[in-house]
Amino acid sequence: MTDTTTRRIAKDALYDGFATIGRALAAGRRAEIVELLAQGERSVEQVARELDQSVANTSHHLRTLARAGLVGSQRSGTHVRYRLASDDVLELWAAVRRVAAAQLEGFDELATGYLGARDEVEVVDRDEVLDRLARGEVLLVDVRPVAEYAAGHLPGAISVPPDRLELLDDLPADRDVVAYCRGPYCVYADDAVRRLHRLGRRAMRLEDGLPEWRRANGPIAVGG
Amino acid sequence: MTDTTTRRIAKDALYDGFATIGRALAAGRRAEIVELLAQGERSVEQVARELDQSVANTSHHLRTLARAGLVGSQRSGTHVRYRLASDDVLELWAAVRRVAAAQLEGFDELATGYLGARDEVEVVDRDEVLDRLARGEVLLVDVRPVAEYAAGHLPGAISVPPDRLELLDDLPADRDVVAYCRGPYCVYADDAVRRLHRLGRRAMRLEDGLPEWRRANGPIAVGG
DNA sequence: TCGCTGTTCAAACCGTTGCTTGAATGTCGA
DNA sequence: TCGACATTCAAGCAACGGTTTGAACAGCGA
Incomplete structure (x- = not known):
């Protein structure tokens, strides 16, 4: 294998890494979770109730977010409290909102539909x-x-x-x-x-x- | 249908909208494209060559990015020149990199593997x-x-x-x-x-x- | 008009992912 | 130790998405 192909593979792997951050935000329910956790920590059950989702599914999404490093968790008694991993995540989320509002086709209709x-x-x-x-x-x-x-x-x-x-x-x-x-x-x-x-x-x-x-x-x- | 369920649906739709921004960055090859276009505009063929990807696939990815509003394009003679849609996208990409570097498990290994x-x-x-x-x-x-x-x-x-x-x-x-x-x-x-x-x-x-x-x-x- | 080149489209394959259901795990209080 | 409760796991289904291939569709120059 040539040197340039091994570099190619390593580069692809690195950018696949970046992409896991994008993938974490690639589902609407997870986006809602991030927005909610931006308010403060929550238990799985609290998140699930606010999203109108099953607890199992919510737990699943939280795990995905945790794998990508966007949220962290901490056991406190029988509950597990989830929170955003850092302020960087808050800024990432703000950047996503800004781009969506400014560039995404049809965004205004979506916003008006809800708000x-x-x-x-x-x-x-x-x-x-x-x-x-x-x-x-x-x-x-x-x-x-x-x-x-x-x-x-x-x-x-x-x-x-x-x-x-x-x-x-x-x-x-x-x-x-x-x-x-x-x-x-x-x-x-x-x-x-x-x-x-x-x-x-x-x-x-x-x-x-x-x-x-x-x-x-x-x-x-x-x-x- | 009750009022709260219609709101739920509208909220989900809005956040699915936010998620399309995340989805656009959810593939490694598209992340590479964004990084490349941050350098300046390129034709499909130029992008494809730099990524070692087929032109068809590259065009496909560019379309996905364009649908999400991250890139814009402009015909110039026989070429189509693609570019990032705005500086907001640049900041979004920087935020993704920052979160990945700070929070993503195993990121250091990926970076070292390439760099x-x-x-x-x-x-x-x-x-x-x-x-x-x-x-x-x-x-x-x-x-x-x-x-x-x-x-x-x-x-x-x-x-x-x-x-x-x-x-x-x-x-x-x-x-x-x-x-x-x-x-x-x-x-x-x-x-x-x-x-x-x-x-x-x-x-x-x-x-x-x-x-x-x-x-x-x-x-x-x-x-x- | 014809052919050339750059770009896009369409279909197909296959792996991935979101959500559901039902069971398993783990922690606390009695 | 047992039972109750919060959370996670595992399996399965349907839908989606990345890539390849081959064909279609521009603009441009002759």
Whole structure:
């Protein structure tokens, strides 16, 4: 065998290695898992419930992700807690989302199908929110399950869990509302903003979710 | 059908969309194509030759990448020139490499298999090279095919194509040598550094390749 | 128009993978 | 030690995807 063919084989093997990272993200259910674990660690059963998948299948997917090095796990008593392996994975996932949003044919239809028409939902970015918060112009609303709120939220944010959106109706009416949730493709904040609009209030969503906020070293408050 | 199931379906569809980006990178040959196109545009035939693949198969892969929005194409006479769709794709690819290098089990063996033992090859980063260049301490060597050198290279770099490494033997001996090529997983620079070592010279490789350098807004010279 | 070249298409083969089902493993509390 | 519960394993099916082969389809130059 010539030297160039052995190099060829080694090169193919190396790039097959890179490809296992791609393959790990090549299934929709696994993509959902990554997005979910970006929120914090979960047990297999928690993941399965949130994805509407069988526990066996979920475990299988988690193993695939673990083999590719994207997630790690840790036994804690009878449960096994899974989490993203590192912040690199978070950035990889953000890069995937960015490319999909910018380049993927038909992506807008998919996003609208899940999130609803988004042109009616005003978006504000990190800096603007910090700015207007400091001036006391806005009310921050965290639209995620209480457990996630407790694990960390934006300072001053009020918890309005997605299954209790009626709490929005009693919010003090003196300020505009900025809602945020898990990330740019999380429905909760959109639902909240639309409900507030129907009440005749001014409301918008934060561009980022909590993981992006944390990743950008935004201030975080913990607890109840 | 209940409202939550329609949402479930729409969510799955959205994440299947994200997954098509992952699927595009889920084959080793396509990963090689992305890395190659990061160097600049190529025709199908050029890509096929560099990958040692049939033209038909290469065309097939390029179509897959195009469907996912990662590459674009443009007819120019009898050729079709393919290129990466945007800088987002470059960053996505960089994120994949980073995760693989940091997290993927067995990656080091794969890398060593292709590139050889790397602990003997000293690495310098962008800032240090700029620094030492400014002080006239180093000789820069561009170890890529002449066409790529002509399309853009680091200012002051001498072209030493990978198939003419013997040119290294006549380099002025008054300075250390820094070699670079296509990227962190490109063999050319390593080959050059090893050859210089055998000549008893001090040599190292630049951490980045030209695409990363350009992406970081490093200075570029054209022609020559 | 014809032939040449670069590119794409279509079909077929075969290995891989996502999901389901049912059983096995492992850990904790009684 | 036993039973309950969370997780993993194994087998099987249907669908998908990478590669090969051979043919079809442009543009271009004569």
